[in-house]
Amino acid sequence: MRKRYTIEIADNSQLVVYCPQELLQDRVFNKIAFGSKTIEVNFKPHSRKNNSIVISNEVKKQLLFPDFSIKLHVFVEHHVLNLGPLVGIFTAGFTPFPHRPIGDRTNFFSKLLSVKTNVGAIPFVFGEKHINWDTGTISGYFYHDHNWQSMEVPFPHVIYDRLPNRKSERNPKLAKVKETLQRDYLIPWYNPGFFSKLDIYERLQQDHSVTRYLPETHPFTSFSMIEDMLSKFGHIYLKPINGSLGLGVHQILYDKIQDEYYCRYQDREGMNRLRKFSSLEGLFQIVFANRSLDKMIVQQGIHLLRHEQRPIDFRIHTNKDDEGVWHVTAIAAKIAGLGSVTTHARSGGEIKTVAEIFEPDECKLFTEKLVNAALLLSKAIANHMEGIIAEIGFDLGIDKHGDIWLFEANSKPGRSIFSHPELKNFDQLTCKLSMAFAVFLTEQTILHPEEVIKW
Structure with a gap:
């Protein structure tokens, strides 16, 4: 069972826990657990009318329970009463400044x-240096009453991966932490790893429910392949396999009538460029001089819908909830900056709501199409990628025929769309569901650990 109770602290030095009669009815408890910490206690009924569990000071001390009252979930398993979830958020880039840790x-x-109050969880942030392997504890950062404070807690029920970039993900020390906590302590780790564009494409090709959303994509192998794709589609994109923020994206166009090639990209100074070339070889010699092409993909160009003559794509956030069900939690339109190859803000892109760029009927139609595509793609990615995936940010396009195309899927999506005033509530919703999934995952870990290991 899973239910929420307010956890209160009593000034009592005994190992005693007072519970509502309904919780003790037909059950025999002899242990209470919080995160990785389990202790034997005496359970007694209380006559209060409120829905609370009262733990003594001594129980609080031995469980390393944080010093604040909160309504938490209770997970009943055999003779153990589990309080939680205790959610560790793993990241890097800590500072010595207490107000900006x-x-x-x-x-x-x-x-x-x-x-935490809405969700009924106790989340904290930690890094590799905050772990005490000898005691099985973590000195985590908590945010409570608008202040940051460090508190020692047991190892958490589950861990939410918020490493900031691929460089930190490749750090051997951080990789070792992840491996040890998963393998030796059997702590589930959700949203692990950054996606590779090519890997996502190749895996989704195996799922017939979503292949219609995939633009033709290949690893770069030769100029002849680019010539073939240009003759087929008119324009193509070259993208870094592991790129982000639109960095390193180039659009190549072929004008059949003039027999000329164009390349649109952002130069090293951050300027949007459009250059003309008489040959593909000449284009590559100048634009891609000193660049390694073996880590690039070549992708079919799509003739996107436009707003005020500028191409539009869409950022869609999806999250799993506290029942493990996918939801679309945010949709925004991103309009390319003048002359830009991408819709990113750093290239002059603009963020709008879908309602701001479409008439009501179109808005309804395209929103439904984007939502359906994002949910199907979320399920497919979760099924075909390793690890426990509960949050994805998609960049989707709509072409002139109204068809949906997947450009990119991000396991740790950026949050620039939430700068739009009408999208701020969705910012909170994505945060809420990121933590709500921890409730579901904790429940599965406690009640069905053998199933979670298969994930």
């Missing part, structure tokens, strides 16, 4: 941790 990302983490 995670640097520029402190604001995001404060929002993420602020949903």
Whole structure:
């Protein structure tokens, strides 16, 4: 069973826990657990009318339970009463400044941790240096009453991966932490790893429910392949396999009438460029001089819908909830900057709501199409990728025929769309569901650990 109870602390030095009669009815408890910590206690009924579980000071001390009252979930398994979930959020980039412990990302983490009351969870942020392997504890960062504070807690029920970039993901120390906590402590780790564009494409090709959303995509092998794709589609994109933020994206167009090639890209100074060439070889010699092409993909160009003559694509966030069900939690339109190859803000892109760029009937139709595509793609990615995936950010396009195309899927989506005033509520919703999934995962881990290991 899973139910929420307010956890209160009593000034009592005995190992005793007072529970509502309904919780003790037909059950025999002899242990209470919080995260990885389990202790033997005496359970007694209380006569209060409120839905609370009262733990003594001594129980609080031995469980390393944080010093604040909160309504938590209770998971009953055999003779153990589990309080939680205790959610560890693993990241890197900590600073010595107490009011900004995670640097520029402190604001995001404060929002993420602020949903604890709504969700009924105790989340904290930690890094590799905060773990005490000898005692099985973590000195985590908590955000409570608008302040950051460090508290020692047991190893968590589950871990939410919020490493900031691929460089930190490749760090041997951080990789070792992840491996040890998963393998030796059997702690489920959700949203692990950044996606590779080519890997996502190749895996989704195996799923017939979503192949219609996939633009033709290949690893770069030769100029002749690019010639073939240009003759087939008129324009193509070259993208870094592991790129992000639109960095390194190039659009190549072929004008059949003039027999000329164009390349649109952003130069090293951040300027949007459009250059003309008489041959493909000449284009590559100049634009891609000193660049390694073996880590690039070649992707079919799509003739996108436009707003005020500028191409549009769409950012869609999806999250699993506390029942493990996928939901679309945010949709925004991104309009390319003048002369830009991408719709990113750093290239002059603009964020709009879908209602701002379409008439009501179109808005309804395209929203339904985007939602359906995002949910199908979320399920397919979760089924075909390793690890437990509960959050995805998609970049989808709509072509002139109204068909949907997948450009990119991100396991740790950026949050720039939430700068739009009408999307701020969706910012909170994505945070809420990121933590709500931890409730579901904790329940599965406690009640069906053998199933979670298969995930």
